[in-house]
Amino acid sequence: MSPDVERELVRRARSGSLDAFDGLMRAHQDRLYRFVLVRGASAADAEDIVQDTFLAAWRYLGGYRERWRFSTWLYTIARRKAGNRRLDHDPLPDILVDAGQDPEEAARSGQQSDNIWLLARELLPSDSFGVLWLYYAEDRKTREIAKILGRTAAWVKITLHRSRQRLRERIDAADWLPEEVLSNE
């Protein structure tokens, strides 16, 4: 959805158009749902959080400032609704891992098990994983990530740098160390 179309939908939704708000929900629901899932919510919880987020967005649409993207505002609400879940190193929900690809094809190619995000989830604390996800999967700028997570831009940059470094070290080590050594780290 182009920024102009989105701005127009927000304007109409502000004046009470439920159709316009439905358009906004359609545009953002899947990414928002995925964002809540990677933060550690179960499928049922994620659904509730997405619903609560949209309801809060409808109620407080008058308070939305257009200097941020509408999705950034939604993600900030969703992060608050999700609460401070700290599921460090927990595996990603199955619904997320299995949904992307046909299971037979995934098994044949072994791609899903090699997904770097599974390793990131295993290796990084929740906050670091969230920063990495928003930056690479959601194409957010560091300022936006800071806004969504309620942190400073400097913290986001440092976390991003450290997370990349840890991932790179782990992958490089895996290339030449046997699996048994890595599992005993």
Add this chain to the structure above:
Amino acid sequence: MNRRNLEQRLRDDAGKLQAACPPHARQRVAAHIRADERTAASRRVAFPALAGACAALAVFVSVWMVRDDIAVNRAEPATVGLNAAPVVASSDRLLASREAALEDEWRLIERDLRSLRDHVTKTFDRNPNG
């Protein structure tokens, strides 16, 4: 793995992790919003009724206060309340004392007049050509 390769892989692999939000979530939100709007609309109808009730109450209270005011002006001890009885009693006492003073004065004047009459009569009797 260099940084560029890592970033590329992070982007590519993120695309493989997909999840579709069930459509009923959006439908539930829309239903909830509609229900909220219906409640708000019923509140909008209820507001004038509430305002009317308040106005009626205000009119009733003013009428009651005016009636009470008239009752006070009637100055009957029973209706004026506790302070009325002593006020009336004291003014009664005042009136009674003033009447008594007037009567005293009247009596003194009568006595003076009588003594003046007696004096004139006596003087006339003694020396009629005086």
